[in-house]
Ligand code: CDP
């Protein structure tokens with residue numbers, strides 16, 4: 220038996236974070252928390268209400284009173300806003316196209332980071348996002364920064380989306396590169412590798428190899444803890 224720990228997984232769009240984080244959580248019998256889903260949920264809500272990201276004051280005000288819930292289930296994780304399940308809407312191209320603009324805003328980041336920290340208080344959480352290792356859980360025991368070439372990441376997204384949306388590989392590559400640029404360039408908690416995060420380039424790795432690599436880092440962590448006792 221060992222002390223429970225937290226795993227932080229960050230990286231750009233399409234690196235494989237959510238797929239891998241879910242599987243790692245399953246192996247450890249931990250809870251998986253998809254923080255991107257929370258940013259997407261807020262974005263969808265604001266678009267529906269007609270509140271532009273340019274109107275920061277109004278976004279801040281609305282976000283303060285929103286009830287945002289993440290419900291971990293067997294396979295998909297549900298996101299509820301004010302009790303309404305909006306999971307089916309959050310992966311659309313419209314939301315993907317604007318989410319980085321809403322994610323820049325201070326009120327949005329503060330609200331969601333607070334919620335995310337609360338979810339990880341009791342440990343035993345695998346959390347993925349952009350700023351988990353740097354800002355949300357700087358004390359996470361295992362930190363991974365996952366990347367892959369932009370071509371590979373666009374191809375992965377294309378294979379997922381091409382049946383549901385009218386989209387070309389070239390368009391996706393452009394969208395992803397633009398989102399990376401915004402996420403890396405923003406003022407508050409930009410996307411970057413924490414100094415103590417392990418860099419994992421998954422361009423030529425399949426899902427199982429990535430899961431195994433992370434689980435093996437978790438084992439190393441547990442062994443180190445034992446040796447300190
Ligand atoms: O799944 P994908 O990599 O496309 O994105 P996601 O993880 O669902 O995140 C969507 C967007 O939310 C990102 O591009 C960021 O703008 C924002 N995000 C963030 O700012 N901080 C996080 N911890 C997670 C997501």
Ligand code: CDP
Nearest residue numbers: 232233234235236237238375421424425426
């Ligand atoms: O969460 P993030 O945007 O980082 O990526 P994802 O949604 O987990 O992964 C995007 C797609 O890439 C999914 O369809 C995965 O099945 C696929 N994938 C892959 O082909 N090879 C990997 N090593 C990781 C993910």
